[in-house]
Amino acid sequence: MFAAPDGQWPQAMLEIAWAHHFARFWRFDQTGRRDREIEFRLLPDRRLFCLRSTAWHYADPDPAEFDDRHVHHSTSAFRPDGTVRTTTRIPGGSTSEIIERKPADGLHMPASPFGEWADFLGRPAGTREHHGPDEPADPPWRPAVPLRPRHADLLFRQDAGRCRTGRSRPKCAAPAPSG
Secondary structure: OEEOOOOOOEEEEEEEEHHHOEEEEEEEOOOOOEEEEEEEEEOOOOEEEEEEEEEEEEOOOOOOOOOOOOEEEEEEEEOOOOEEEEEEEOOOOOEEEEEEEOOHHHHEEEOOOOOOHHHHHOOOOOOEEOOOOOOOOOOOOOOOOOOOOOOHHHHOOHHHOOOEEOOOOEEOOOOOOOO
């Protein structure tokens, strides 16, 4: 975590779970509210792919964090082919969406060695690194992991009477949905 010089509030925080190929960057405004989130996935070649970026624009210090009634909010979702879908919501309920293509190489960056987070963050101006307690603690969050299919064996069963035997292996059809 990177804190303001007085240490009273954070300016930036990283969530790292390399075992899950996951990294997330949070930036905080002057009142301690999160105003920026960038989520990455670690690729096998040790590059980070920017998966999603979200920004909250607070017009004044009164609105609560993420208050959709008073906060301008935009999210960009990135795909490996360079497709970017940006959704913007403004107070009052208006929403717009833009889909565009960007160079895919610009969505990747080298992964910093473990512990060298200042390079990864581009150390926020006027901050100091804040180290937590020496004893390890369980994180209060769980990194995003893909869901695994459940009950797939029920969709494709050889004894369902719909299988044909091919030369190399049986071929099965999924049961047709009813209704």
